[in-house]
Amino acid sequence: MSRAWGANGVPALSSGARPDEVRRHNRAALLRRLHVAGPCTRATLAAELGLNRSTIKAVVDGLAESGVVTEAVPVQRSGAGRPSLMVIPDPEAAAVLAVDIRVEQVAMALVGIGGQILGRHSWNLHRATRTPGEVITHIAESAQLLVEEVAVPARGVGVSVPGVVRRADGWVHEAPNLGWRDVALGERLGAVLKLPVQVANDAELGALAEHVRGNARELTDIVYISAERGVGGGVISGGAPLRGTRGYVGELGHIPVRPDGRPCYCGSRGCWETEVGEAALCRALGLPESSARGVIVAELRSLAANPMPGPLDEYVEWLIAGLVGVVNMMAPEMVVLGDLFTALPGPVVDHVRRQVHERSLVSRAIGGTRIEISPLGRDAKLVGAAELAFEPVLGAV
Amino acid sequence: MSRAWGANGVPALSSGARPDEVRRHNRAALLRRLHVAGPCTRATLAAELGLNRSTIKAVVDGLAESGVVTEAVPVQRSGAGRPSLMVIPDPEAAAVLAVDIRVEQVAMALVGIGGQILGRHSWNLHRATRTPGEVITHIAESAQLLVEEVAVPARGVGVSVPGVVRRADGWVHEAPNLGWRDVALGERLGAVLKLPVQVANDAELGALAEHVRGNARELTDIVYISAERGVGGGVISGGAPLRGTRGYVGELGHIPVRPDGRPCYCGSRGCWETEVGEAALCRALGLPESSARGVIVAELRSLAANPMPGPLDEYVEWLIAGLVGVVNMMAPEMVVLGDLFTALPGPVVDHVRRQVHERSLVSRAIGGTRIEISPLGRDAKLVGAAELAFEPVLGAV
Incomplete structure (x- = not known):
């Protein structure tokens, strides 16, 4: 995870790198802005990202061609002149799976660009279903169902766990209230879901959610x-x-x-x-x-x-x-x-x-x-898990 | 203060900047290495800073000409071939004033490159002499004496205060055990000492000292x-x-x-x-x-x-x-x-x-x-205050 989070997490590049790098970088920065702060005009994007309007046009055109954004003429409130087009991300253009493992429940959601929840699924845990094996199996089944229901594929997975987690590989050192110890959660979920999986401590993801969307x-x-x-x-x-x-x-x-x-x-x-x-x-x-x-x-x-x-x-x-x-x-x-x-x-x-x-x-x-x-209430960790999953995904859409 | 402290605080530059910037940057990086980790060979400097030997030679020659370092042939222990010269910083080439304001005492030192204490002075505080005005006057007098005694000028001042301090301008919001509140310490000391003054919380400087020299x-x-x-x-x-x-x-x-x-x-x-x-x-x-x-x-x-x-x-x-x-x-x-x-x-x-x-x-x-x-015991905050003062100084020697 980068040191900086939020709307300004990825500063725009305008020089000093190869043209294709610059394009990819600007595309990710623009998409991150839309993801975090919602639809806005090309003019706002240009001002906030510090890019000129022709660069913004090129990036937006590219994203529109791939169906990631659409453009619309906003309802004009005042002033003359041609209104700047609104750029609206399509939530279904890229989605991630968010998983919030709690002591008594697992909540899952398929979350689209912009943070929109496209589908949800949850189930209660009790002693017998709280083992890592049972939870992993159930997550895999629910992921399948969610993706079929919404008909949007997931590009990555973020998981919230109430315990001490090693971020590099999603190793759960100890999750005492779950009764888990030394669980290779990231690796095992990655193997069954065939997607990049990131795991983090639940409170850290709560803080991320409040910082990005609270x-x-x-x-x-x-x-x-x-x-x-x-x-x-x-x-x-x-x-x-x-x-x-x-x-x-x-x-x-x-x-x-x-x-x-x-x-x-x-x-x-x-x-x-x-x-x-x-x-x-x-x-x-x-x-x-x-x-x-x-x-x-x-x-x-x-x-x-x-x-x-x-x-x-x-x-x-x-x-x-x-x-x-x-x-x-x-x-x-x-x-x-x-x-x-x-x-x-x-x-x-x-x-x-x-x-x-x-x-x-x-x-x-x-x-x-x-x-x-x-x-954000009870959803904070789920929202944080989605943001965790989105970080690498937005750069690759 | 930069985000990174210690020997690797200033990475060497080798390309991508103007030649005079590169020279100044490399000079500061090399001096910082010598300041923090002590004398070492040109070969070690080259390896640690990631610079080639001719660049190291140019920087060392420049520093030797200004009298900031000397070079010496080390006693050879083994192997054939010409030994790499030891580069030794001269503590008196650049010194700073460190001030540790404690509740019952003020300790001051003139500290040279490499952290060597060139001279010390301290006095006890009691109710009447603990006012900001008294302390500032006494610091100015002691600074004068120390500099005369050691015959080395100070290039900057670092001050440790047991209280809540605004780093940007050395404003002491509150130092309850001193009975101080809202004291423009940085500004007032700067005015009497005619030197750049930096003020920080004592415990933060203790941590810095342990990190750099402990x-x-x-x-x-x-x-x-x-x-x-x-x-x-x-x-x-x-x-x-x-x-x-x-x-x-x-x-x-x-x-x-x-x-x-x-x-x-x-x-x-x-x-x-x-x-x-x-x-x-x-x-x-x-x-x-x-x-x-x-x-x-x-x-x-x-x-x-x-x-x-x-x-x-x-x-x-x-x-x-x-x-x-x-x-x-x-x-x-x-x-x-x-x-x-x-x-x-x-x-x-x-x-x-x-x-x-x-x-x-x-x-x-x-x-x-x-x-x-x-x-470092009782000297930790004094050592930290010296490091605080050295940070801007090493880049300008």
Whole structure:
């Protein structure tokens, strides 16, 4: 993955390389712009990519000939003169498979250029169907069905896994909540799907999704935190994903927040995950720990209009503690709360915002870290997996 | 500061630029290699910089003419043939002023190429002399004295401050343990010293020093943590300093580790700093909180050969908690413990190493984060300040 993500990920080339390289490069840059930011006029493309109109015309004509884009005359609102043609990518011209492997469910989608979901498929996991072999077989079958249903072939695959993943070859070192360890997921999926497969940590893909298609599109320093069974976090720093030794990303769910908290499978106790994950939220709400998502969300909705102080007080305290740590360590412009956190009542989120700001030296120094609810909700990791798959594909359409 | 630090910070150019640019670039790259890694043969320079021997000869001859390097025939150990000449930088050919502003002391040094300290000066601070105006005046006087004493002019200044600093102009947003807020330190020092001044956070400079001259020279992902009055941390990720929004670095000393800990001036309580800073160590040792450094170190030395379990148990627990958080978040190859932490008894450090590994999922995933005592000790930030000042200087010698 390149260091830079988003609309400006691939700067246009205009000189200094061979003509065919320049053409390919400009084509990919233009397609990436359309993919990320949607249809726009030739004039806008020229301005944003820093290319002259004749170059834009040549690239667009080429893409139109291959059926990747169409052009249309926009409805004119004002002014005289010939309107600039709108360039509209065809979602079906190039699609990828996105796979979000969660603890209780696998969600898949066939996603077209521009991020449009062309088809979806999902199934629940339980103990017997959660093995790597079963999951891989089911993914292969569903991929076949999806592609037949939509009648658009996939050109690549992106997979989100809640665990520690080696990006180079999609090796899953450990996905504790799935019970997986040392799974050659990238290689095995590639063998059955006969497509290039990329695998990444779920929270990292959540951060990518928020950066490309969420509220954090214009920002370079963000943290995405989400809870389902586990708690994970992805960091984008200076516009690029933060990675550590040999490309492994950190595990924000395992920062210690509560010294007398519950033992965690990781060998520590009172991890952020044990204190603010799904089970902890169930305990706070007086629900059984394995309650269905719908039950948890309904219970949150049934709370008083302003439930603080109330049953969530202690839960929220651990959420704040972890957020203060993350903000003080990373100095992000925005923290995006994803997945289960999106169901937290508004007044609770407001309380969290105020407290994190009051208790974080760094938030005050940088003029305030914004804390926002993910607009992508449960789809964030699926959207991120699609973007992961699109990165090499857009250069080759 | 460039994204890449260390010996390979400036790759050699051999084509594609104007001849005078190429010469200047190669000269800076060669000088940086000598500065960071010390004297070496022309053959080594050629191999490491990827330049042919005639180019190396031209650059070295130019530097020798200006007196920046000398050449010598090395003592020959084996083999026949003419030996490659050793190229030795002259420390006095270009020097910088390094300033380490600490809570109780300011340390200054005039540092030559290669990192050699040519002269030193320091003075203690107390309430009346800790104001920005007093400190700036004293720095200017000491700079004058140092330069006269050593008879080598300074070409730039690097300053380490224990606080939140805006790198672009050396604005100190807040240095709480100094009692400073909104100080235009870079501008004011530049005006009195008539030299380019760069200011950075102390922990960031500690990380830079360990990366350029400490144990972490070959590593790309490291965290430096140090304690004096406050606790600070600097992160190098992918070979470059980790910064957040608008270049501000995080404040690792303010991650919450102990929910029932002491209130911190930052608005939170039980910060890493309040639990493992100098005052906390004094409390653990049964000393008054404002004990002199020498008294603290003597007390640590007087502990039993293996003082765990013992008086440090609880202190060490908070040290471990913070380290587990940092390792899980950043996935570093090495954590370097600096300053006051270097006085911790060996068995205590061994215990910390084992516990962090056992309690950190990420340490295990990446094959073990090394936890090391800083070889630079109390000088780390001063060394880092010199490197900060050298960065622009080496390109202009």
